[in-house]
Amino acid sequence: xxxxxGQEVMLNTNFEQLFDKTISLLATVLxxxxxxFEDKVIIENALAVLVGIxxxxxxVYAKFIGFTASSGIANAEQxxxxxxxxxxxxxxxxxxxSLSILAQNLMQDxxxxxxYFLLGLxxxxxxxxxxxxxxxFFELFNQLIDLKARRDDFxxxxxxxxxxxxxxx
Amino acid sequence: MVTESxxxxxxxxxxxxxxxxxxxxxxxxxxxxxxxxxxxxxxxTFIEQASLKDLAxxxxxxxxxxxxGFQAQEGGKIGEAxxxxxxSSSIADESDxx
Numbered sequence: 001x002x003x004x005x006g007q008e009v010m011l012n013t014n015f016e017q018l019f020d021k022t023i024s025l026l027a028t029v030l031x032x033x034x035x036x037f038e039d040k041v042i043i044e045n046a047l048a049v050l051v052g053i054x055x056x057x058x059x060v061y062a063k064f065i066g067f068t069a070s071s072g073i074a075n076a077e078q079x080x081x082x083x084x085x086x087x088x089x090x091x092x093x094x095x096x097x098s099l100s101i102l103a104q105n106l107m108q109d110x111x112x113x114x115x116y117f118l119l120g121l122x123x124x125x126x127x128x129x130x131x132x133x134x135x136x137f138f139e140l141f142n143q144l145i146d147l148k149a150r151r152d153d154f155x156x157x158x159x160x161x162x163x164x165x166x167x168x169x
Numbered sequence: 170m171v172t173e174s175x176x177x178x179x180x181x182x183x184x185x186x187x188x189x190x191x192x193x194x195x196x197x198x199x200x201x202x203x204x205x206x207x208x209x210x211x212x213x214t215f216i217e218q219a220s221l222k223d224l225a226x227x228x229x230x231x232x233x234x235x236x237x238g239f240q241a242q243e244g245g246k247i248g249e250a251x252x253x254x255x256x257s258s259s260i261a262d263e264s265d266x267x
Contacts, residue, residue, distance in 0.1 A: 101250050
């Protein structure tokens with residue numbers, strides 16, 4: 001596709017509307033008891049679309065954090081954990097990659113910081129993952145801790161208080 | 170080595186995308202996608218599975234076009250990130266969409 005055609009796609013897209021639809025769809029599909037092939041294709045593509053939108057329009061991050069649904073998976077925290085601890089390995093891998101990319105690219109400030117959101121969420125749920133397939137959960141947690149350490153080294157005295165990240169008030 | 174027929178196939182594919190967009194194909198994809206609902210029932214009927222296949226294909230198309238759009242706008246950085254999300258775990262065959 002040429003760049004003029006790509007720009008036409010971008011100009012004719014309501015990214016907020018597309019984000020709302022896609023995150024709702026992802027929560028609905030992920031909330032199913034069993035996933036068939038098509039569900040996994042939908043999850044893979046929905047994650048790619050959501051990551052693309054969040055990197056392109058960083059203000060949409062507030063919609064991700066504020067996501068709520070009336071049934072099934074009810075919010076962003078449940079959605080994240082459902083993906084990372086899904087019985088299907090492919091889904092867990094897709095979530096680990098997507099969340100890792102978000103953590104690396106969305107840390108403008110402490111209010112819009114995917115790294116802090118994810119670190120806090122995984123730390124608070126560490127005790128709740130027994131009897132669940134959790135390899136991707138641990139791998140992501142390790143990546144986030146490394147990322148936080150590198151960020152703290154870079155920021156020096158200006159680094160954010162870690163206790164506030166792991167146990168937000 | 171690139172043959173004459175490879176070039177012709179490439180030209181036809183490029184023209185297909187251009188014509189599709191000129192005839193509001195992107196708007197059609199978005200509108201169709203926004204209208205779709207997904208069933209949450211535990212037993213999947215033939216009709217529901219067909220509808221799910223339709224939605225999976227539509228979302229694959231949407232992601233491919235959007236990725237190309239990001240590639241055009243953002244010097245490829247976001248397009249590469251999307252590619253990374255799908256790296257090696259991918260099950261969606263999209264070779265015919267390019």
